[in-house]
Amino acid sequence: MSSRKTVDDLELGTLRSKIDGLNRRILELLQQRGDVVLEIARVKQEKGLDGYDASREDEMLRELAGSAVGPFGPPEVKEIFKAIFRSSVNIQERKRLQEQRVRRFDLLPPGGIRVGNVGIGAGVSTLFLGPCSVESEEQMDRIASRIARLPVQKILRAGAFKPRTNPYTFQGLREEGLRILRATADRYGMATVTEVLDTATLDVVAEHSDMLQVGARNMYNTELLKALGRSGKPVLLKRGFMATLDELLLSAEYILAGGNDRVVLCERGIRTFETRTRNTLDVAAVPLLKQDTSLPVIVDLSHALGRKDILLPCGRAALAAGADGLMVEVHDAPDQALSDGFQQIDLDSLDELVAGLGVKAPEKENG
Numbered sequence: 001m002s003s004r005k006t007v008d009d010l011e012l013g014t015l016r017s018k019i020d021g022l023n024r025r026i027l028e029l030l031q032q033r034g035d036v037v038l039e040i041a042r043v044k045q046e047k048g049l050d051g052y053d054a055s056r057e058d059e060m061l062r063e064l065a066g067s068a069v070g071p072f073g074p075p076e077v078k079e080i081f082k083a084i085f086r087s088s089v090n091i092q093e094r095k096r097l098q099e100q101r102v103r104r105f106d107l108l109p110p111g112g113i114r115v116g117n118v119g120i121g122a123g124v125s126t127l128f129l130g131p132c133s134v135e136s137e138e139q140m141d142r143i144a145s146r147i148a149r150l151p152v153q154k155i156l157r158a159g160a161f162k163p164r165t166n167p168y169t170f171q172g173l174r175e176e177g178l179r180i181l182r183a184t185a186d187r188y189g190m191a192t193v194t195e196v197l198d199t200a201t202l203d204v205v206a207e208h209s210d211m212l213q214v215g216a217r218n219m220y221n222t223e224l225l226k227a228l229g230r231s232g233k234p235v236l237l238k239r240g241f242m243a244t245l246d247e248l249l250l251s252a253e254y255i256l257a258g259g260n261d262r263v264v265l266c267e268r269g270i271r272t273f274e275t276r277t278r279n280t281l282d283v284a285a286v287p288l289l290k291q292d293t294s295l296p297v298i299v300d301l302s303h304a305l306g307r308k309d310i311l312l313p314c315g316r317a318a319l320a321a322g323a324d325g326l327m328v329e330v331h332d333a334p335d336q337a338l339s340d341g342f343q344q345i346d347l348d349s350l351d352e353l354v355a356g357l358g359v360k361a362p363e364k365e366n367g
Helices: 002-047 054-066 074-099 137-149 175-188 202-208 222-231 245-257 285-292 301-305 311-320 347-357
Strands: 113-115 118-120 126-130 153-157 192-195 211-214 235-238 263-267 297-300 325-329
Touching (some): 002 074, 126 297, 137 175, 153 175, 202 222, 222 245, 235 245, 245 263, 245 285, 285 297, 301 311
Parallel strands (some): 126 153, 153 192, 192 211, 235 263
């Protein structure tokens, strides 16, 4: 019995060694196939072709199944090669992700993205404050004078060109609004951010504003994103209300691909079935984005919530999640605002909010 067992063990060992050798050969061939797959992806990308070709995959499966003679019949061969094809698509996707500039972790300079005298993403929270819309010189002066006194790092925000859902509502003061915003910010020594709607008005908006905002509706406007890449101006890119985080990063990639790394991402709430808030604040977006990119991430509380009573706890949550700043709409008389008065806080509430958040201005270096 012992001699027979020894013979059986030797035979089994020989067969297992043969399997090991076959496994290594299969692995070697798989790696060679992977190299060819990545080369095909490169050629397709250069030609502007889609990476995945379903008809080509079906053609290969039919040919392989028809050639299946042996222990592995057509059904087994199809399953094996379907897994190989799925893995091939996965490595192509992983390669594309690795090559995206937005996913690099050396994009943020030591002082953060500079907007005027403010550094966003440098470890100090930045508050983007101001009314939904520029309505008049007097209105902007009343609001800006209070914002300027706050002991925080801030940027003055206000809309001059207003994209509205209802075409019959206030659309903004346009060029006059830009002039008022610029003059007010200069008077109080603040940087500005305002929305740019299209390539036609990009130059005039860039002339008057320190930072250009891409609204949720325009996140997919690739021609505008390309133009912003060429502009070199800092860009605040808002997430579309039905956009995934990967789609937001790809929108940022358009700007970066144009040569402009000065991009700040903004979570502003997404559309869900919940009706208690204007949108649903996706707090998880902040740490998830920071896992993928070194670009700063801020949260627009006003558009995410559409209500004033929970700004403070949600603002604290956003900062605790790692947000580099918050955007809050502020008006001296919200009940009389020409747009979105329901979500704008008054000036006294702004003081209370800032105190509750506990954010501070950066310490001045000793000269």
